[in-house]
Amino acid sequence: MRRKSLCFLLILLIAANIMACNKSISTTEDTVGEGGKDVLNFYCFDLTETDNKILESAAKKFENEHPGMSVNIKDFEEQGYNIDRYLNTVNVELMSGKGPDIISGTYLPAVKYMEKNIFANLSEFMKEDTTFDQSKYFENVIEAGKYKGNLYLLPVYFNIRTVVASKEALDDMSIEINDDEWGLKDLISIAEKVTTDIDGNGVIDRYAFPKIDIQALVQMFIATENFVDYEHKTSYFNEDEFIELLELLEMFHKEKLTHTKLSIDKLISYKDSQVTVFNGGDIDGYRGLLGTKYRIGGGERVFLKMPSSTKQGRNTVYSKFMLGVNNHSKNKDYAWEFIKILMSDDYQRLYADASSIAGFPMNKEACDVQLRNVKMLDWRLKDSGSWIPVVLNEGDISFVKQYIENIDRITYYDTKIENIVMDEIGSLFKNKLSFRKKDAEDVARLIQNKVMLYLEE
Amino acid sequence: MSKALNRHSLSCKKHDRMAIVFFLGPSIIGYSVFFFIPFLLGIYYSFVDNMFAANLVWLDNYIALFKSSSFRLAARNTLFFTCLCVPLNVVISLLLAMLVNQKIYCRSVFRTLLVSPLVIPVASVVVFWRIIFHESGVMNAFFSFLDIVPINWLNTDWSVVVILIIYLWKNIGYSLVLFLAGLQNIPAQYYESSYIDGANWWTRFTKITLVYLTPTTFFVFIMSIINSFKVFREVYLMEGDYPHAKIYMLQHYMNNTFASLDYQKLTSAAFIMGIVVYILVFILFVFEKKISKDLW
Numbered sequence: 001m002r003r004k005s006l007c008f009l010l011i012l013l014i015a016a017n018i019m020a021c022n023k024s025i026s027t028t029e030d031t032v033g034e035g036g037k038d039v040l041n042f043y044c045f046d047l048t049e050t051d052n053k054i055l056e057s058a059a060k061k062f063e064n065e066h067p068g069m070s071v072n073i074k075d076f077e078e079q080g081y082n083i084d085r086y087l088n089t090v091n092v093e094l095m096s097g098k099g100p101d102i103i104s105g106t107y108l109p110a111v112k113y114m115e116k117n118i119f120a121n122l123s124e125f126m127k128e129d130t131t132f133d134q135s136k137y138f139e140n141v142i143e144a145g146k147y148k149g150n151l152y153l154l155p156v157y158f159n160i161r162t163v164v165a166s167k168e169a170l171d172d173m174s175i176e177i178n179d180d181e182w183g184l185k186d187l188i189s190i191a192e193k194v195t196t197d198i199d200g201n202g203v204i205d206r207y208a209f210p211k212i213d214i215q216a217l218v219q220m221f222i223a224t225e226n227f228v229d230y231e232h233k234t235s236y237f238n239e240d241e242f243i244e245l246l247e248l249l250e251m252f253h254k255e256k257l258t259h260t261k262l263s264i265d266k267l268i269s270y271k272d273s274q275v276t277v278f279n280g281g282d283i284d285g286y287r288g289l290l291g292t293k294y295r296i297g298g299g300e301r302v303f304l305k306m307p308s309s310t311k312q313g314r315n316t317v318y319s320k321f322m323l324g325v326n327n328h329s330k331n332k333d334y335a336w337e338f339i340k341i342l343m344s345d346d347y348q349r350l351y352a353d354a355s356s357i358a359g360f361p362m363n364k365e366a367c368d369v370q371l372r373n374v375k376m377l378d379w380r381l382k383d384s385g386s387w388i389p390v391v392l393n394e395g396d397i398s399f400v401k402q403y404i405e406n407i408d409r410i411t412y413y414d415t416k417i418e419n420i421v422m423d424e425i426g427s428l429f430k431n432k433l434s435f436r437k438k439d440a441e442d443v444a445r446l447i448q449n450k451v452m453l454y455l456e457e
Numbered sequence: 458m459s460k461a462l463n464r465h466s467l468s469c470k471k472h473d474r475m476a477i478v479f480f481l482g483p484s485i486i487g488y489s490v491f492f493f494i495p496f497l498l499g500i501y502y503s504f505v506d507n508m509f510a511a512n513l514v515w516l517d518n519y520i521a522l523f524k525s526s527s528f529r530l531a532a533r534n535t536l537f538f539t540c541l542c543v544p545l546n547v548v549i550s551l552l553l554a555m556l557v558n559q560k561i562y563c564r565s566v567f568r569t570l571l572v573s574p575l576v577i578p579v580a581s582v583v584v585f586w587r588i589i590f591h592e593s594g595v596m597n598a599f600f601s602f603l604d605i606v607p608i609n610w611l612n613t614d615w616s617v618v619v620i621l622i623i624y625l626w627k628n629i630g631y632s633l634v635l636f637l638a639g640l641q642n643i644p645a646q647y648y649e650s651s652y653i654d655g656a657n658w659w660t661r662f663t664k665i666t667l668v669y670l671t672p673t674t675f676f677v678f679i680m681s682i683i684n685s686f687k688v689f690r691e692v693y694l695m696e697g698d699y700p701h702a703k704i705y706m707l708q709h710y711m712n713n714t715f716a717s718l719d720y721q722k723l724t725s726a727a728f729i730m731g732i733v734v735y736i737l738v739f740i741l742f743v744f745e746k747k748i749s750k751d752l753w
Contacts, residue, residue: 091716091717091718092718095717095718095719095720096718097507109717112717116719427592427609427612430592446612446701449701449702450699450702452526452527453527453530453699453702453705454699454713456525456526456528457525457527457528457710457713457714457717457722
């Protein structure tokens with residue numbers, strides 16, 4: 001009797017537990033919206049105003065085309081989330097089979113999610129959907145984003161990262177740079193050369209870089225993703241290449257190649273093209289290209305590919321807005337339809353026309369339209385009393401076109417890896433100007449071990 | 458007469474049963490809801506591929522677990538640390554217990570001091586240890602006199618020693634109290650008669666003290682093992698998710714898989730760890746039973 005009642009109690013408790021679990025899994029919030037409409041949930045973080053406007057208009061279009069559906073766009077940053085809280089919330093939802101139908105993949109640990117089949121395979125959608133014409137888009141970028149042969153995140157637009165250099169300063173020192181082949185070592189040696197006392201008064205008046213802290217410097221030059229091979233769960237931080245990078249950073253730090261006072265923000269209003277020579281430039285489309293070219297007052301700037309000691313790094317792009325479909329969503333087909341609206345000619349044109357900066361549209365035609373629009377802009381800049389027109393020259397345009405043609409890699413960030421690398425490098429440079437080679441090796445080994453722990457978990 | 462007695466004992470039994478249910482009920486329910494049933498569910502999760510579709514994959518998760526070099530490293534580290542710290546803790550606390558059990562000067566002060574680490578909150582202790590072992594901490598200040606370059610001790614192969622020190626500092630007091638109680642329970646006559654028989658201190662120690670402390674030692678052993686897993690708190694507070702590879706413990710592995718909500722790996726790892734601890738305790742039990750049987 002007693003045993004029976006105990007058994008009964010146990011079964012009851014197990015049942016209660018299971019029911020509680022099931023309940024938490026099956027009740028996705030907002031699956032049914034007002035008026036019994038099915039809701040398509042869209043999660044994103046930190047989008048620009050333009051993005052949001054275009055998204056809203058796309059949502060309206062989608063709702064008109066599919067009367068039984070409504071779209072719920074949720075930008076977590078607007079709701080006061082910080083990045084960690086956003087990542088946690090989304091992670092909990094996605095891993096418990098809930099979560100949005102569509103998600104912007106920019107800040108997520110994208111590759112880990114791809115491994116766990118969190119995202120639906122977009123390659124299949126593209127193949128099966130006859131209305132989607134892949135040839136309209138930069139196919140090499142689509143190809144570059146594939147993981148193990150399949151695409152999980154589709155960029156709506158993409159951005160490129162360059163080094164911006166003062167043309168006058170380079171001409172002045174008659175320096176020519178072959179950016180197809182240069183590495184960080186070359187950049188440093190040029191930086192040393194250009195950091196000089198021009199007027200001979202004993203004070204350095206031209207620096208290679210604006211004032212920048214070591215953290216930003218690392219972020220600018222060490223693309224952590226180049227040292228990680230997600231597919232084979234390996235990283236290469238302990239190899240000579242990375243140690244060399246650390247040593248170069250040290251030189252940077254020690255030799256005082258960066259301006260002592262003027263940071264990039266202050267330089268914008270500074271009307272001297274020669275005070276600093278290089279700065280990092282994230283190019284958000286042709287309009288961004290034009291803006292960056294003349295961002296620092298006085299004088300023209302030229303664009304160079306990022307120095308890289310790896311072959312991988314040179315033709316990498318990243319996307320501030322790439323979309324994935326939740327594999328556990330009931331509305332996968334609708335989600336794809338919504339993405340297709342954003343990828344349609346009209347909407348890609350909206351991204352091309354947007355006055356605030358976004359990126360290069362994935363649609364080739366829209367990208368050309370963007371260039372045309374920028375060419376028609378009549379921007380002028382006041383330079384020593386006279387207004388000079390601000391224009392892109394053929395060199396800049398062919399630089400971008402060539403860059404885009406050769407893109408072979410999309411960056412998927414992983415904040416965990418980034419944090420591990422930053423913490424260790426931070427401790428290497430903490431309170432000191434230089435370190436021994438052994439220290440750099442130790443740090444490289446530490447990073448390697450920790451990243452491997454993460455990858456192998 | 459006998460019938461009445463029978464009836465009386467019956468009603469007594471019924472009464473007892475009620476009392477048993479009344480007293481044991483809450484703890485059984487609590488134990489089941491918060492521990493036993495989740496554990497059973499955990500075992501179930503370790504045999505399916507994901508939480509939603511829940512297709513049975515049998516041992517796939519376990520195979521994936523053993524293929525993960527992070528798990529293997531964590532298991533190795535945990536085992537190594539436990540094998541290192543438990544015997545050390547038992548030996549040192551026994552020696553100290555024997556010391557403070559004697560009539561020495563300021564005995565009660567020593568006892569209080571040795572037990573005090575138990576009551577200090579973890580967070581404040583962590584700050585203290587950081588000050589000691591940090592790159593610009595006390596240890597390095599001391600070594601700089603000897604012209605040794607500052608080292609971040611927790612980021613070197615020495616980290617395991619640092620953790621060992623923290624563990625011992627935290628746990629010796631507790632084990633010491635247990636041993637003291639055990640020592641005071643040994644009848645003084647045994648020692649007196651061994652004196653008369655002319656036994657030396659070593660014989661007295663091995664034939665009386667150790668033998669009569671067996672139940673206590675057994676308990677201290679188990680508590681030390683359990684506490685050796687708890688040192689994770691301090692390590693985590695000091696070094697975060699991914700500490701130096703030498704102090705990456707099973708709890709780090711489980712914590713990280715939990716954070717990334719990889720339930721399959723988490724539950725498989727927890728189940729394996731549970732089984733290993735169970736086997737360990739079982740062996741100890743058998744061992745203890747054997748010795749205790751000879752004892753009484």
